[in-house]
Amino acid sequence: MDTILLAVAAGGIGLIAAALLAMRVLKQPQGNDEVRDIGALIQEGSSAFLRKEYSILALFVLVIFVILAAFIDYNVLNNDMINSLAQGGAVTSDGPWTAIAYVIGAIGSGLAGFIGMNIAVRGNTRTATAAQSGLNKALQVAFSTGAVMGLTVVGIGIIGVSALWIIFENPNVIAGFGFGASSIALFARVGGGIYTKAADVGADLVGKVEAGLDEDDPRNPAVIADNVGDNVGDVAGMGADLFESYVGSIIATISLAFLGIASGASYSLEDPKAVLPIVIAGIGIISSILGMFLVRTGDNADMGKLLWTLRYGIFGAGGLALIGTGLYINSQEALGFDLFWVVVVGIIVGQVIGTSTEWFTSYEGLKIGSWEFNPVKWIAQQSETGHPSTIIAGISVGLYSTVIPALAIVVGIFLANELAGLYGIGLAAVGMLSTLGITLATDAYGPVADNAGGIAEQAHLDPDVRERTDSLDALGNTTAATGKGFAIGSAVLTALALLVAYSLVTGVTTLDLLEPKVLMGTVIGGLLPFLFSGLTMQAVGTAAGEMIEEVRRQFREIPGLKEGKPGVKPDAARAVAISTQGSLKAMVIPGLVAILAPIAIGSIMGAEALGGMLAGSIVSGFLLAIFMANAGGAWDNAKKFVELGNFGGKGSDTHAAAVTGDTVGDPFKDTSGPAINILLKLMAIVSLIFGPLFI
């Protein structure tokens, strides 16, 4: 109990640090009137989106609350399995506690998204203004803004899980918390992802290609929507995704510790294996805060130095977290030191996936002596022969970029299991995410810098400013790529750990692929990420189409807009509204698929088939997510590489082809790919909670 309370205290410290950072950011000068006006538009647009999203979500959460209370907590079907689990203490029976935990999880995730985004839409103008006085200053503001998001997520996450665990000491209740987090993540990631890419594609296709405007030209009606999109998609969406992974991995590991003990054995809150993930998370928070102090640079820093200053922070935090974890495990007699190595495995697997993602998506590539491996340059070169060549090259790069991450996961599963059995798979995920506070900060800072650049452009600030924000943004793209690798890797391990927990809860102890039911489930599971990605891609296509029509209409109907007549402004609010409506409408079907699929398969085909379905979805979803994220990232940077003056540079035919790749890559890497993470975790947690009903 005391140890857990210390972890809660670490969460509290994280939240306090977040508040202090937020105050520091808000104290920075906001900039001139033009900057403020643009900032206000982005704030309004973001808030409007969140308000609409949360009002839809409130209804959704209410429905699920009732279902959980009825079928799980009060067991109205009088399901035997749930009765027996209730006797064993694995589900509640004396109140709607799972349902309430669900609501708390939803609120926690929503709150983290709300806080993170609200500070992000205030940090952007301040970063643009700070960039007027130098690179280091701008980095500090942008990074602090990202750090607020990072620390809020981990602080709320650990306090929520720990408090519920102390109060109820029941794995089903904390699973409810995870389900709540997943529900919000689904809508935030999918809705936000569709929003941001519909706006981005719309802004690019009409603004840049048809009207010949530059990126972020203030005449483009979709530019504000595009800036809003960075915040709702890349800040709030990413935050919700990782909040879900973070709490999901802790919950799965606790469940494995609880359910793994022989039935009938006495069990206490303080079971060292159940406490361990909470402690690791607590140590990680403190380490993250300390690591943040390492992030600072001189004013003449180049890209390399900037990247290294972030890496110092991340590696420093990782090193501290490992030392702390090692000391803790060593101090506990009941825990073998092997568990420490499991945490190391988790961190290394995350790093390998992140680094592989970096190789495949950056034009620095991998150099060993004179041998160079550079898929991004190859894509750029292929663009010389036209649009189709760009696409073919990017797809082939994306497809074979799955090899290293898949092998890393395979080796990770092997080592984690050798060291600590299936419990190790959950613990490895916890290890991978232990320093999420700082890794998420480096992720979330990217869109802030991106926004700052857009604001600088629209407010006609000095070109130097844009140059500085651009180098921050470029750095953000690299850290975002690594972050995506982490997000996918942790999602897979979390989902696998939840699958194991599912098998323990339901008593389905084998999932035999030679059993037709399991095989059928596996095929269906494999199918779901394909269906889900198809739906989200189509949603982006449709929503972008509406945006394109609107932008064209404004250019046609607002006199003087295209020509840039002074005083003529686009109707940005209308474009924002279209993106908001389009994305929220479009997320309904994919959302229902994710929640109903496990329930449908479980009810119709039984618990074994559902287990097969989860496994199938994890395997195919993992690969598809990596494929999409890396193809998208590689296209993005291939375009940037051409824009640096290679293969004809900006304005050449090669550039046009590279832009096509980048535009296709946008929904790949920012909508469909990341949405798969949510799908996997959400289906696993839905199965874990409803599983007993299918026995």
Add this chain to the structure above:
Amino acid sequence: MDTILLAVAAGGIGLIAAALLAMRVLKQPQGNDEVRDIGALIQEGSSAFLRKEYSILALFVLVIFVILAAFIDYNVLNNDMINSLAQGGAVTSDGPWTAIAYVIGAIGSGLAGFIGMNIAVRGNTRTATAAQSGLNKALQVAFSTGAVMGLTVVGIGIIGVSALWIIFENPNVIAGFGFGASSIALFARVGGGIYTKAADVGADLVGKVEAGLDEDDPRNPAVIADNVGDNVGDVAGMGADLFESYVGSIIATISLAFLGIASGASYSLEDPKAVLPIVIAGIGIISSILGMFLVRTGDNADMGKLLWTLRYGIFGAGGLALIGTGLYINSQEALGFDLFWVVVVGIIVGQVIGTSTEWFTSYEGLKIGSWEFNPVKWIAQQSETGHPSTIIAGISVGLYSTVIPALAIVVGIFLANELAGLYGIGLAAVGMLSTLGITLATDAYGPVADNAGGIAEQAHLDPDVRERTDSLDALGNTTAATGKGFAIGSAVLTALALLVAYSLVTGVTTLDLLEPKVLMGTVIGGLLPFLFSGLTMQAVGTAAGEMIEEVRRQFREIPGLKEGKPGVKPDAARAVAISTQGSLKAMVIPGLVAILAPIAIGSIMGAEALGGMLAGSIVSGFLLAIFMANAGGAWDNAKKFVELGNFGGKGSDTHAAAVTGDTVGDPFKDTSGPAINILLKLMAIVSLIFGPLFI
């Protein structure tokens, strides 16, 4: 024995019919000198490719022969499992029979490809010439040409399997035959697929886009290579693919019958369950020949009538095959009539997958009342907003087009297993492929008509002729789409049946996904189709790049070529040589991956992990193959739909975007997608043969 001999006789009748048809085709007038000259170029190019391919293959086959003889037949490692299987009669021990069967399988597949392609490159000029006198005449010639391929494949297939079964009565020997067929299929499908698309993409990108030439313009140096590609990829490659499925499904079903009997039980050659797949295949051949008589049409037939005449043939053959199978099963006391329904299930699943492919890839779409479902038109419409929109739309259509085929396979597995256990999965595949003689004829006729159109264009025949060949070709695209669905569906069922046989041979009776080894194998298996597709896509990109350089060089260096100066001809042979070299070089790595992966995983991680790997590869490969085939087909027809004058028609920006989609779709649907079929079957049969070594 008598029954099997009757099936062999049916195979003989098939080969005789093929010979008669071939003679009929060769008797047709070849056309004027220009037509003959072009035809000769295509013949030379095709032969040159096959010669080179077969000379590489001979070496490869020799290596595998030695390995099989040493490790399996003579068991030099003195593996206990093989010894005990040898005692049970499941592997040979008195001679290199598996190795010899392997060589026979390779020769059989190579021979079928050789014959089919040689008649195809003679049928093309004759079809063009026949089209001068009318549509029906042209259809007859083209279809007869395709029918030679279809009947040769099934004839050689059934005679090979039956003869080896009668002589050796040993499942391992016939598995060797299947392995031989798979080896050739790998190279024919992958090499041919890379060849055809490198030439096609090269011809399109420089000829059509850069030089502004029409399709098949004789000035384009890559046009002959493109025509050759249709033959080596779509005739020989498709034939080898389905030859492999055909014999693979029969072999797997025989193995299941043999291995499924309780060990120690007496067993005879005449076991009704082992004879059944051979009999069904025999009935199918006779039915196919009878069905071919139904394929004829009037000279004023429109697309709809043409399609229906082919369907009459296919449905007629299917109906006859079902009646024959029903009568046979009914006459056998030892066979429950349930087995008949398994065959029906196989045929229906094949039809459902084929029909779904048709909906997703034809602009006729699906209409129910006023509700219309038409992804192809949607892609065409999205093309209005540019290249990226076309790609995004096509990818989303491809992704969600996996739903119906996956559910069809799931229902098929369920029903087959309910009716006949796991043996039913193999039998369903046999049922699906029973009338391959005629379905393959309708597939192979497409490229013949396509070639005929190209020849008509290059030889400046009357525009009426081109119009007729175009309508035959359009029809060919539809039947090819259906054929691809069949090829994928049968590949999946065959691979699953082989997986079950593998589990029986190795005694790995459960493949538990909760067992880390199996899970790791499944992840690796899921990865392989992604890697394989990435490699083949990249190969097309690279080979197309070389072709593009060559075409550009010829336009630059051959004076008067681009302007069409009379008497100036492109150096077509050089373009052919480049495509040949590029494709044969590029197929080596994917080929090694397919063969070495199961051996590596089996040796390092053991038989259970290998089983997981097979299952993982089947699930992810199936979905990826359907995704690629359907996205490619939909893009192709979206472009055609625009060319019909919709959304701006030919020459518009919309058209340019649609052409991009089509060009990207080419390697999707004709290289990477189909190559996955081979990967799945090949890995499964390699595992079946080498599996005992990993125990």
